[in-house]
Amino acid sequence: xxxxxxxxxxxxxxxxxxxxxxxxxxxxxxxxxxxxxxxxxxxxxxxxxxxxxxxxxxxxxxxxxxxxxxxxxxxxxxxxxxxxxxxxxxxxxxxxxxxxxxxxxxxxxxxxxxxxxxxxxxxxxxxxxxxxxxxxxxxxxxxxxxxxxxxxxxxxxxxxxxxxxxxxxxxxxxxxxxxxxxxxxxxxxxxxxxxxxxxxxxxxxxxxxxxxxxxxxxxxxxxxxxxxxxxxxxxxxxxxxxxxxxxxxxxxxxxxxxxxxxxxxxxxxxxxxxxxxxxxxxxxxxxxxxxxxxxxxxxxxxxxxxxxxxxxxxxxxxxxxxxxxxxxxxxxxxx
Amino acid sequence: xxxxxxxxxxxxxxxxxxxxxxxxxxxxxxxxxxxxxxxxxxxxxxxxxxxxxxxxxxxxxxxxxxxxxxxxxxxxxxxxxxxxxxxxxxxxxxxxxxxxxxxxxxxxxxxxxxxxxxxxxxxxxxxxxxxxxxxxxxxxxxxxxxxxxxxxxxxxxxxxxxxxxxxxxxxxxxxxxxxxxxxxxxxxxxxxxxxxxxxxxxxxxxxxxxxxxxxxxxxxxxxxxxxxxxxxxxxxxxxxxxxxxxxxxxxxxxxxxxxxxxxxxxxxxxxxxxxxxxxxxxxxxxxxxxxxxxxxxxxxxxxxxxxxxxxxxxxxxxxxxxxxxxxxxxxxxxxxxxxxxxxxxxxxxxxxxxxxxxxxxxxxxxxxxxxxxxxxxxxxxxxxxxxxxxxxxxxxxxxxxxxxxxxxxxxxxxxxxxxxxxxxxxxxxxxxxxxxxxxxxxxxxxxxxxxxxxxxxxxxxxxxxxxxxxxxxxxxxxxxxxxxxxxxxxxxxxxxxxxxxxxxxxxxxxxxxxxxxxxxxxxxxxxxxxxxxxxxxxxxxxxxxxxxxxxxxxxxxxxxxxxxxxxxxxxxxxxxxxxxxxxxxxxxxxxxxxxxxxxxxxxxxxxxxxxxxxxxxxxxxxxxxxxxxxxxxxxxxxxxxxxxxxxxxxxxx
Numbered sequence: 001x002x003x004x005x006x007x008x009x010x011x012x013x014x015x016x017x018x019x020x021x022x023x024x025x026x027x028x029x030x031x032x033x034x035x036x037x038x039x040x041x042x043x044x045x046x047x048x049x050x051x052x053x054x055x056x057x058x059x060x061x062x063x064x065x066x067x068x069x070x071x072x073x074x075x076x077x078x079x080x081x082x083x084x085x086x087x088x089x090x091x092x093x094x095x096x097x098x099x100x101x102x103x104x105x106x107x108x109x110x111x112x113x114x115x116x117x118x119x120x121x122x123x124x125x126x127x128x129x130x131x132x133x134x135x136x137x138x139x140x141x142x143x144x145x146x147x148x149x150x151x152x153x154x155x156x157x158x159x160x161x162x163x164x165x166x167x168x169x170x171x172x173x174x175x176x177x178x179x180x181x182x183x184x185x186x187x188x189x190x191x192x193x194x195x196x197x198x199x200x201x202x203x204x205x206x207x208x209x210x211x212x213x214x215x216x217x218x219x220x221x222x223x224x225x226x227x228x229x230x231x232x233x234x235x236x237x238x239x240x241x242x243x244x245x246x247x248x249x250x251x252x253x254x255x256x257x258x259x260x261x262x263x264x265x266x267x268x269x270x271x272x273x274x275x276x277x278x279x280x281x282x283x284x285x286x287x288x289x290x291x292x293x294x295x296x297x298x299x300x301x302x303x304x305x306x307x308x309x310x311x312x313x314x315x316x317x318x319x320x321x322x323x324x325x326x327x328x329x330x331x332x333x334x335x
Numbered sequence: 336x337x338x339x340x341x342x343x344x345x346x347x348x349x350x351x352x353x354x355x356x357x358x359x360x361x362x363x364x365x366x367x368x369x370x371x372x373x374x375x376x377x378x379x380x381x382x383x384x385x386x387x388x389x390x391x392x393x394x395x396x397x398x399x400x401x402x403x404x405x406x407x408x409x410x411x412x413x414x415x416x417x418x419x420x421x422x423x424x425x426x427x428x429x430x431x432x433x434x435x436x437x438x439x440x441x442x443x444x445x446x447x448x449x450x451x452x453x454x455x456x457x458x459x460x461x462x463x464x465x466x467x468x469x470x471x472x473x474x475x476x477x478x479x480x481x482x483x484x485x486x487x488x489x490x491x492x493x494x495x496x497x498x499x500x501x502x503x504x505x506x507x508x509x510x511x512x513x514x515x516x517x518x519x520x521x522x523x524x525x526x527x528x529x530x531x532x533x534x535x536x537x538x539x540x541x542x543x544x545x546x547x548x549x550x551x552x553x554x555x556x557x558x559x560x561x562x563x564x565x566x567x568x569x570x571x572x573x574x575x576x577x578x579x580x581x582x583x584x585x586x587x588x589x590x591x592x593x594x595x596x597x598x599x600x601x602x603x604x605x606x607x608x609x610x611x612x613x614x615x616x617x618x619x620x621x622x623x624x625x626x627x628x629x630x631x632x633x634x635x636x637x638x639x640x641x642x643x644x645x646x647x648x649x650x651x652x653x654x655x656x657x658x659x660x661x662x663x664x665x666x667x668x669x670x671x672x673x674x675x676x677x678x679x680x681x682x683x684x685x686x687x688x689x690x691x692x693x694x695x696x697x698x699x700x701x702x703x704x705x706x707x708x709x710x711x712x713x714x715x716x717x718x719x720x721x722x723x724x725x726x727x728x729x730x731x732x733x734x735x736x737x738x739x740x741x742x743x744x745x746x747x748x749x750x751x752x753x754x755x756x757x758x759x760x761x762x763x764x765x766x767x768x769x770x771x772x773x774x775x776x777x778x779x780x781x782x783x784x785x786x787x788x789x790x791x792x793x794x795x796x797x798x799x800x801x802x803x804x805x806x807x808x809x810x811x812x813x814x815x816x817x818x819x820x821x822x823x824x825x826x827x828x829x830x831x832x833x834x835x836x837x838x839x840x841x842x843x844x845x846x847x848x849x850x851x852x853x854x855x856x857x858x859x860x861x862x863x864x865x866x867x868x869x870x871x872x873x874x875x876x877x878x879x880x881x882x883x884x885x886x887x888x889x890x891x892x893x894x895x896x897x898x899x900x901x902x903x904x905x906x907x908x909x910x911x912x913x914x915x916x917x918x919x920x921x922x923x924x925x926x927x928x929x930x931x932x933x934x935x936x937x938x939x940x941x942x943x944x945x946x947x948x949x950x951x952x953x954x955x956x957x958x959x960x961x962x963x964x965x966x967x968x969x970x971x972x973x974x975x976x977x978x979x980x981x982x983x984x985x986x987x988x
Contacts, residue, residue: 044457044460046457046481046484046485047458047460050458050567050569053566053567054564054567054571088559091559092559095555095558095559096555097553097555097559097581098556098580098581099559100559100560100573100576101575101581109573112374113372113374113375113595114374114375114377114380114574115373115374115375115376115377115574115577115578116574116595117575120578120595121595121596124594124595124596124597125595125596125597127353127356127357130349130353131350131353131354134349134350134353135350137346138346138347138350141343141346142343145339187631187635188631191635194635194637197621197623197632197637198597199357199359199598200359201354204354251339255339256338256339259339263342266342270346282625284628285623285625285628285632287594287596287597287598287622291624292596326341326342329338330338330339330341
């Protein structure tokens with residue numbers, strides 16, 4: 001087990017390196033100059049030129065290298081070792097103000113929002129998205145697994161058909177339709193929830209439900225399929241013959257096995273739920289990270305694109321690892 | 336069983352942890368939506384209205400506008416008094432003794448010198464650098480530094496000697512500081528006296544000093560972040576200092592939390608000299624970017640003030656407000672006739688959700704440009720080079736139909752470039768008549784006949800033989816609908832063929848800059864309270880003279896006004912200049928003045944002003960009836976006559 005974790009963690013920088021290279025190569029090709037703002041006032045050309053030099057935007061090679069150095073902590077380390085960091089801290093102390101903040105893994109400035117660094121954007125938005133994503137996955141697992149089990153007990157019965165239809169709706173109806181309906185019903189007609197903004201516990205459930213629906217529907221389908229397969233297998237017949245109660249048969253024997261595909265789906269699903277909720281964020285004005293994925297590309301905000309992609313990739317890899325660890329624990333047959 | 340439940344448990348534990356780690360603050364006294372999030376609080380580099388609005392809450396300039404006067408009069412700020420020399424060129428500001436930074440340190444005249452020097456560095460590319468260039472010697476300093484940087488780049492571009500280059504960069508910076516003191520007319524005579532010399536009499540200079548880019552930043556803090564780039568010799572402004580807890584400010588509030596694209600938290604700044612006048616202890620600026628969700632947030636009580644409503648159903652909101660006034664017609668008319676401003680009228684009318692949307696005529700104008708160059712981009716002779724042709728086209732636009740049918744939120748139709756009554760002491764010209772001035776179809780035909788006669792006089796007796804007139808506009812924001820309406824007018828009343836040219840914003844901008852158009856849509860919001868903020872746009876060398884209009888007479892009047900020290904005579908000269916471009920030459924035809932939409936309950940919130948400058952000072956907001964502050968909403972003084980400002984239908988008095 002520890003070997004697996006160690007191996008995967010060692011692979012992590014390698015995979016991230018490949019993703020970094022590919023993404024940067026693609027993002028670099030987006031037409032347009034990120035320093036030119038189509039709506040705002042234009043800085044003079046010599047200033048654009050100087051900014052390009054400052055951010056190493058004038059050559060792919062130098063940007064590739066300098067970003068890698070600052071994002072991996074090399075720049076930070078070299079500033080620590082060379083005494084540059086200590087010098088600036090002393091300077092600030094002499095002036096009686098706080099020294100400029102330094103990040104070990106510095107993801108650079110946002111080219112679009114002059115005051116904001118990518119690290120700040122991620123640390124401000126990520127907790128919101130994590131909360132929303134976790135709530136959504138919790139709902140999705142509980143609702144999805146229950147619906148799948150209920151459906152599998154009497155295939156093609158009323159309960160099965162209704163959960164099937166609901167699942168179909170959950171998968172095929174886009175988030176913004178469900179979200180808007182919930183918003184109108186729960187926010188305006190029966191105003192029981194704060195419909196915009198974030199920050200109270202009451203604000204969590206409705207966006208979380210909206211976000212959870214497609215995941216719940218998929219989990220329900222997975223569970224039902226697995227349950228049907230196992231309920232007709234030999235070990236279930238044996239369990240029933242031994243006189244085990246039906247509840248015990250379903251939960252202890254069938255569900256335990258039917259849950260495995262759900263578990264492997266949970267890894268990437270959680271990563272997606274925590275990062276890919278642009279539509280839900282937009283409908284309910286949730287200040288999460290999803291908006292930055294879209295805005296970054298639209299504005300060709302190179303630093304932000306790289307920042308959010310790297311964060312997403314890291315999460316995806318870590319959740320998959322977590323699922324693999326859980327998997328072995330749930331099903332010891334797997335080596 | 337546990338094995339199946341474990342993932343669920345893990346999710347649940349994670350959720351609880353993430354909820355607990357969120358440390359909610361109690362709701363602020365006042366919650367405001369400021370449009371989308373602030374993009375910078377670096378005063379010298381800002382230009383967006385939401386940034387400026389936020390800056391006015393945190394910082395204070397030498398002087399401030401008294402927002403509850405129709406002239407937007409100047410009142411003391413950091414400076415308790417000031418003198419202007421007899422030649423109207425030298426201002427001496429006396430800073431108040433109790434002017435402090437939010438960390439308790441004294442604010443000095445040197446801080447202004449430091450801040451204004453930042454604005455004048457080409458390195459920082461300040462959006463509003465042109466405003467600072469009214470200061471004596473500033474253009475020379477800017478050019479000198481630009482040249483010195485270019486020279487530095489030339490000298491050191493091939494060099495590998497980093498140490499020598501860094502040394503040269505530091506020397507250049509030291510020289511820049513000396514040069515600034517020698518060349519530029521901004522000097523701290525002592526800690527509490529600031530002397531500013533301007534290039535020519537600038538009657539609106541104090542108004543500029545009340546503009547956020549002229550506010551001071553805290554030098555000890557900012558100099559930690561403005562770092563010299565030893566490779567290029569440039570000063571690089573890092574904006575890390577604009578975040579709490581680092582940020583040090585000098586206004587009514589201090590910034591205690593800023594979560595990007597989420598919210599900003601302001602707490603009353605006890606070190607502000609006038610802290611006793613602040614009626615709220617805490618304010619939160621939330622960042623709800625979706626225009627419809629903003630309105631929803633207001634309607635459900637999550638937000639008390641919307642600074643800029645752009646929701647798709649603004650039209651319906653306007654119609655509802657009109658119907659509300661219709662139901663209280665007699666009261667409304669009588670309050671209006673007495674000269675009350677819009678909010679006071681609303682306070683005096685019964686409670687109703689329809690009345691919370693406020694449509695305030697703004698300090699901006701929407702117009703159509705005419706290309707005034709002798710030749711069109713394709714080399715053909717340009718008929719619009721002739722002012723008679725431009726007048727004919729300007730007359731045959733039904734502005735009222737555009738405002739009422741296409742727009743629908745009560746913009747006043749415009750016959751002048753500068754919104755009427757928006758600048759104290761300035762009398763607007765009458766402007767050129769147009770189709771909307773006609774009451775009947777017969778009158779409209781008469782105007783059309785007059786316009787066709789102008790065309791004939793200019794050498795185009797048969798309008799159907801006129802070149803196809805192109806209308807250039809960018810996508811979005813309903814510009815296409817306005818373009819269609821104008822084209823229809825010109826088809827019908829002049830009989831000329833037209834073509835609509837819709838372009839992406841970037842292409843549109845390029846076409847404008849290259850005069851690659853015949854007629855095009857345009858607009859402008861004034862930056863400061865003086866007619867020149869609009870009139871300078873038609874100066875020959877102005878960067879925004881996309882029309883390439885140029886006459887010696889207009890230019891001469893503006894030059895004469897620049898030298899005139901008597902305010903009334905100066906305003907008269909400027910009025911004559913506007914008359915030339917609005918009645919005779921028409922390089923552009925104004926269609927309507929913008930309307931700004933706020934949303935708040937006037938009976939619960941005091942402090943927003945109804946002035947067309949649409950410059951809100953949230954430091955003066957007061958929740959009415961909460962026992963804090965005066966709990967009486969400040970109001971505009973009664974106007975002696977019914978003015979167009981208060982009227983929703985935009986009708987002239």
